[in-house]
Amino acid sequence: MRLTHIKLSGFKSFAETTTIPVPGQLVAVVGPNGCGKSNVMDAVRWVLGESSAKQLRGESMQDVIFNGAATRRAAARASVELVFDNSSGTLGGAWGQYAEISIKRQLSRQGESHYLINGQTVRRRDITELFLGTGAGARGYAVIEQGMISRIIEARPEELRGYLEEAAGVSKYKERRRETAQRLADTRAHLQRLADMRQELDRQTDKLREQAAAAEQHQTLSRELAQLQDLADFILWQHALHEADLAQARHQTAQSEYEHSEQQLHTLEDQYAELHTQEQQHQQQRHSLNREHALLREQKARLEEQLHAQRRHREQQQQQRSHAQAALQVLAQEADALQQQLTHAHSRLQEHQRDSQALVQALEQQQRAAEAAQSHCQNRRDHARQCQNTQQHARHQAELAQQQVQYAEHSLHERQNRLARLAQQHQQDDHTLAAQQALTEADTRQHQHDTLAEAVLQLENEQTQLHQHCQSAEHAYRDVHARWLQAQAEAHALAQWQDEQADFWQHLPDCGSILWQQLDVDETWRQAVYVLLGARLNARAPAEEPVLTDLPAGEAVWLHPSPSPLAASVRADDALLNRIRLPDHSLFTHALAHWLAGVRCADNWQQAWARRHELADGESWLTPAGQRIDRIGVYLNGTPNPHHQRAAELDRLQQHSQALADECQLAEQHWQQQRARAQSHQQHLAEQQQALRQAAAELAHAQQHAAQWQARCEQQAQQLARLQSEQEQAQQEYQDAENRLAQARAQLAQCQSAAATAEQQARTAENELSAAEQAAQHARQSAAHSANAHRRAQEQEAYWQGLHQQHSQSLADNRRQQTHQQALLDESQAQQGHWPDYEEQLLRLDSLDEMAAQAEEQQAELAQQLQQLQQQLHHTDQQRRHLQAQLPHRQNAVQDALLLQQQSLLSAKQHYNELVERHGSEPDNPEHTWAHLKTAAANAPAPSLLKQRAAAVRRRIEALGAVNLAALQELTQAQERSDYYRNQNDDLQQAAELLEQAIAQIDRETESRFRDTFEQANRHMAHYFPTLFGGGEAALVLAQDGGVSIHARPPGKKNSTIQLLSGGEKALTAMSLVFALFSLNPAPFCLLDEVDAPLDDANTGRFCRLVKQMSANTQFLYISHNRLTMEMAEQLIGITMQEKGVSRMVAVDIRQAAEFARTNDNTS
Template identity: 30%
Template sequence: MRIKTLEMSGFKSFVDRTVINFEDGITGVVGPNGCGKSNIVDSIRWVMGEMSAKHLRGSAMEDVIFNGCESRPPVGMAQVFLTFDNSDGRAPAEYSQYSEIQVGRRLYRSGESEYFINKTPCRLKDIVDLFLGTGVGTKAYSIVEQGMVGNIVSSKPEDRRILVEEAAGISKFKSRKEAALRKMESTRQNLARLTDVLGELERQMNSLNRQAKKAERFKKISDELRDRELVFFASKYRSARTELESIQNEHVALHQDEVSALAELSGFESGMEEMRLAISELERELDGASQQLYGVKNSIKLYEAEIVHKQNETASIQQQNRAYADELESLRSRLLELSSRIEDANAAMVDADIKLAGSSNFVETAEKGADEIRSKFSDMKRQCDAAGTSVMELAKEIANLTASMDHLERRRIEVNGRIAKNQAELDGIDSRRQQIESDLHKKDAELLGLRQMKFAIAGESESAATTLEQQKREFDEAEKRVRELRDLVSDRRSRLDSIVELRKNLEGYRDGVRAVLSRTDSEGKKLEGFVGTVGEIFETESDYEPALGAVLGEKLQYVVVKSHEEGVDAIDYLRTATSGRSSFIPVGVRASEEATSEPEGEGVIGPIKNFVRFSDEYKQICNHLLGDVVLVNDLKLALSLWESGSYKKTFVTVDGCVVDPYGVVTGGSGGGVEEQLVAQKRRERELSEELAKYKGELTRAEGEAQKFKDHVSSMELRVDQLGRDVHNEELKLIGYERDIERIKDEISRYDRERDKLSVETAALVEELAETDAEREQNARRLAECNEQHTTHEERLSIMRSELESLSSLLTGREKELMDLKVQFAQAGERASLVARELDGLVRDKSSVVASIGRRLGEINSANQRSVVLSREIDDLRCDLDLAISASTNLEKVQRELREKYEAESTSMRNRELDIREIRKRHDEVLAKYHDADIKLTEYRAKVQFMIDGIRERYHLDLPSIEGQYAKDDLDLDAEEAIVADLKDKIEKIGSVNVDAIGEYNELTERFTFMSKQHQDLASSLDNLSRAIAKINRTSRQRFRRAFDAVDAQFQELFPKLFKGGKARLLLTDEENILESGIEIVAQPPGKKLQSITLLSGGEKALTAVALIFSIFLIKPSPFCLLDEVDAPLDDVNIDRFNDLIRSMVPYSQFILITHNKRTMELADILYGVTMEEAGVSKMVSVKLAADKAQEPQVA
């Protein structure tokens, strides 16, 4: 994640859009004081999530917005976009597939902020999380300012540990721990609140338990009363209650299923975090094992190459020893021959001496004559022997040179063979690498296509998800409307059924009316001629119903018949059946035809019949009953009109007060029965109309809801399919990325093999050149030796001729003595010859023995070297075996870790599928629970409606209801006494909470549910505690490893920077690693060990630099931004500082803000910050080559 570009607009002094391109290597930023160099650092800090205005050198966050200058007005917005190169894939997993990652931040003067990742709006937390554990961030060691160098030295030990935490990669664990602690605190608070709620519920349950027992006694007596008074309604209520209990049980069961599914879902989700931590740890272990395996395999290759080299040297020694052995065999044969000849010569010498002993006088005489010749002969013999020795030495040297030439020729052939073999391997590697690079290009192209396909599908998925959410909201609205309409339809139907039941049962009418209208013929049909009651044929507006009911009064009880015959027949029936009395009004009743004037004026509404609706066939009845009735606003006006005497009318007010033609005034309260009788038909009609209206709306709403449901189902299928497609594409991407990584690793391996073969081939070529040079030198020496050998042999031949001449002369002289004493002469000659021969043989034997000794010494040295080589080969083979064993173990560990990682990943994916399945099951149960809840509400409404109906009936006309449902053979007095006694018992019980039983059951269910939640919260608290403990354990281990590594690196780097001295890091609290601070103890060269605070400014700066770069060496940050860190350093320390940066370039990208010329010379690209226009910064870039610089260009 190296910085690629930085784009600023409206940020501090960079008011215009400014784009800075950063490349690998070292980028320098220079400029005079106050030109805005440090604003570049501030912009990078700001876009990476810095929220402290103080750290950005301001008092408020609005200070980062350009505030205007003499020539320019203030701007309303500051924005910065920072683009990272992620070709190395070091970004977090969710962004690792992107080759570039861009983060952006925008701030308006109104205080509103916007954050972006890859131009997608996000939260500040998302940007902060992106950099956690990467060594990059506002608090990491990737950005070092001059003030930060001082802070490292002067800050508290506890603050200094942040740098090591970032290197240890535990900042993300720390963030997760803080989140877990916040969640734990929230859970504790919820647990405390839930404990209080449970306590309150328990107190309420105790109170409701007492009320429920009292209600049960009341219910028992009420049930007995209800059974006796209303058998039919009690049975119906009991059936409805049974069904309601069944629905309640289903409702409770579904609710428990929903809670169980939710708890199971919470349990699975809480375990996901632990699995993620385990997978993260496995990834780290797998990476470490791979690095170790790579190192061990390199060691194996080095061991194998060294073994081959030493085996070749051993073979060369063995070949040389064989040549020496052959030569020794020849020398030993020569030695045996010489020894045998010396023995023979000694024997001959003894024989000659015996013969000479007898004739010594002759010998002395002969020797005197031969002394002179013998002396010459001896001199010549010595010269001849010396020449023979020289010839023999040259022959030996020629033999050695010839053997060496043969050895060098064989070595030359062997080296040429190895060079040819290496070249063939290099050609094969180049061919395979070219093929793999071709595969890599194809994979890259395919990967790009897959990413584009994935982005397209992801975009389509997001669009579909948005559409799905909108459709779900529309479906929910439609469902809500359907439920509302169902409630309205149910309510209207129930109320209509009640009205119809009341009218059917003629509630409110006298016994005689009900007896007449309930009569049937022999077939069970109602008798013809009976239309109904007056209250049933008239209808008016609700505002006038009190007036109509008051003016008709008892007339509402009139039974409307076709003729008087039906009326007379009904009277006879009533008299015979003793069923009460009733009045009958025929349809053709005679109405008063007297025409009178109608009153007019303010307050007079008009004749009431004008406001009554009825069928035309009942017009005469209307005229008869209402023809003289005038409707007025109030009683005062009615009395005024009557007192005027001008109108013989009945006046009725809107609220039901009546003034008849005779002045009788009727009014007050209690006219409810008549009003209800009048209103029944209107209420039935209105309810029927409303029912039809709501049914129509319900049908349309159900159609709309079904349409939305179909759309939602279709879109859910589409979203699921797109989700699967995105997942499949991601799996393909992962597979391709793994293939690409494998190919890149293979290319790297081929490159390493090629480099190794190239180095080996170069060494072989050099060795071949040395062999040829040595062979040429030996050839020259061999030629010289051959020439000298020829010369010495010719000279030896001449000397031997001269020796033979002297020998012949001596023989002649001795022959002269032979005449004197032949035996003496022969003996003397024999003794002389044997002596000379013996002397030559002895010298030859000494030479051969010396040669054998030299060759044995050389063979012994070679054998000792061979033994040393054999021992070294054995040691190398032991090391090789250990390395192979370690490689096997590491491969096993790597395989086990990979299998474990894949198993954990598979387990996590399976758990995600399980969570998805549980969530789906939870949603299904929740939907069923909502349906059951609606159904439960509907049935509760039905039950409540029945209860309200019974209560209304009890209050309206209890004696009539008792007469209607009484049995003929029932003892009325006894039944009345029983009922009175039951009522007395109910009254003695006092006030009763009849809902206490249901409330107690509901409260018990709620208490059970809350207790389960309490257990779930306690379990969640335990899980969070375990997760935090695991995070602490992992953080402790990682921090300890990172601290030890940084300390070791710091101890190594400090003396390099100071050219001596020593320093180390100490933990202030070894027992509490997670909170322990870090102390720096330094001892520059020539000084005593002391605290860092006692060092000079330059020493402090250099010590801080040593610490920061020690962390870099342990965990290199993708980039490093140094803002005038070199300011306190002198020239010598500047050079050390620059050397250190130069050595770190392969690991990180460096951005240096400096005033130092030596540091400027270090940069590959140099940016200059200028302020040509006061208050406005601009950039000028210069790219530096090896020997020249290009012309400046405005960035």
């Protein structure tokens, strides 16, 4: 494998796309300092996967992109491409089948980085793996940059060991070992998680066994309780139906009485409505007369006001006419004076305008003359400068054309000779048929391999997705399971606390329900009631008087079965008992009436404090926050009793635990399904990978066989075709260069003649320019005098023009004032004739007085009629009110009967629904379905006794505590899950053992390879060191910690450490190590960046001979400023920077140049 060319675009100083050919085994890159030679080495390291900007002499990776120059913009992206000839099949793997391999890397300013192999996008890891074990990686020993020689000598022992491992090909094994160790760590982590899960599952299984026994006992008691409740509900259902029939008869009787009273009431309401309508009509007539009378009074008042206003307005008009006439006379005199001043100012303004125009015309003529002289002089200067530029451009074009012609002639002659040799060799050696057969077989193998590779890639992607789904399902299961365990623990703790509280009541017989369970309080006052009652919220009502010889320890309240009656009292509207819906239990109702008597409600603490004086003896105010205020003092908030809160929390936790258990079961099922799919898919993937490896081996064998037959034929055919194309191109370039050279010479002669003419014209123009500048100076002075005169004239003109405008404005204001005064005078005279006659207004006022008197008489007569109608309306209303007072009582009787019927039916429906709910469905024929209940009800005790028995069974169920009814099913599932975890643990243990064995095998193989490589490298270094130094000795020493160090002694020296050597001696020592590594594992190419800088001529000569000897197996691309090193090269690549900041390439083949020189000597 060899490097054919390097293509750079936008990388560092290579702004343009530059292709650097590497045709031979020894290629030297030369050029002045700072021209960009080392950027070529950086480009190779960058495209091979270098990710550290510091190693590329930058601060960030964006620094590799061309950042612009004085005449160029910054590049948008950087791109470097390396093209290798792999016809020998040196590179293996998936890309080893290609005779030519292209490796490319691109980086944009947006940070997008892409790697490509033969145009296909790949990962950086693929580039690294392609060169593993060859020494040609980004940090390999095949790329030696500036300063790397000194870093090799001063490197730590472990770093030197890394170079030896790369030469030994151990890096591939180390990468595999790292991946294997990662998988082993994952396996051990899975084992640890699995052990935790198994331990947790064992604890759950022990609990489930206990819960399963409790669940069986709970089911037996629940069946007994259901039978007792069914019998009690059936008896109560039949009794409620009988009560509903009796209530219906009472409702019908009360309804008929209510309808008769309602009919009488309608008759009276009709009479009342008719009288009320007549009353409204008389009221409307009365209101109409009142409005007419008020309107007459308003007209009289308005007429009197008008008469008074007319008298005042006549006096004001007379005064205004006098003032207007006097003002008109004064304004007329002022207008005459202003007109005279305006005429004088207008004449002076015209005189100054004529003077200013004459000065402006003279000034413009002088300025145009000066500008014309200056423009003529500038034109002559531009013409001379343009001729000089044209002459220089023509000379430069001619020189470039001459160089292109010479280069085309040399290239054409060399390509003709080489094309003839290759054509002759190709005719003598023809392996087309054998190569064709081998290629056919290789294509068949390739097709099989590609098919399997695509299938394996697709399976790997699917396996990755399944693994991710499996992990997601496992995480979801673990999360739900953890939440379920937490809910179970909380519910168990609350249930245990509740059992402890219930132990006290086991000493009392049949204590019944608890007060707080039947208490219903408004949300606003619930907290206050709980604080006020405190421990009394847990009060119970036993059926009989408890007999206790010794009171147990603890806090408890129970009610007396036969309490003493309470004294009658009047309940206030703001009493706390009005905010409580009292329970059905009579003892609880009696107890609450006793405990909460005298407690009244206030909205807040401030209101209660302000109204404390309203309290009677034994009364107190209570706020929603639980604060109490009585006539004695204030009692702040207490702590609410936690029993009811914990019981409600226990119910909620039990429901939440059951929901989490169901969710946990679903999550576990989903996890097991994903694991099963992943295991099945993994087995299928392993089979496909085995088939792919076998196909790859067969493909490699077939490709190697085909490459042996095809390499020479294909390579010679490609070179022949390429050279023919280059020959045609060179001939065309040669002809084009000759044409351009002839044109450039002709143009040069023309430009020289034109330049001489332009120089003569320029000198003439300079003389003319001097005269023109003197004339322009004189014209500018004259123009300045004229400008000053013109400015003074403009100032006088502006003064008289402002004075003219001021007089014009004053005259206009005077005329407007005259117009305004005349308008006021005309208006006053016009209004004087529009006033009505004053006597007519007085007659109209008398007429309005007579009309007002008539309206008052009609109002008195209508008021008497209205009083009679109101007396009749009052009598009818009393009769109607009497019937309305009786009607609610009769309606209440109807509603009470109906309410009693509805309550009976509702009670029957309630008991019926309870029966249906317990049996799961509504029967089509209840009498037939529940015939056994009817038979049992004939001999059954009273429903109260049945409820007591049911309560006893319920207490036995409650005594069991929180029971997990699904414990039996959960126990079976837990046992199955335990078996699955056990099998999975065995599988993971076997996988961990296999991975440990693989790591041990890799370590043994790695250590064996490293030992062999170390010994061989030591022998080679012992050979190369005397060769470079002309004597002395050197050796590699293996340190105790596994690192490697260098011991070197040049001829005649006995230094204790390598640090005592000079710079040149250190460089030669490092080179002997690098050449020893190349002898062990020759890299396909080697890049050297000024490694000969510290060497003198003698050492440089020995270095050059050794490099030339090793170039038989390795291609060298090196940068040097040393004459001896440059003479060793077969091709020279020059890097120039004629344009500041932009590097360009010029390539020269030394052998072609030597042959061209010999040809010229022979011709001479």
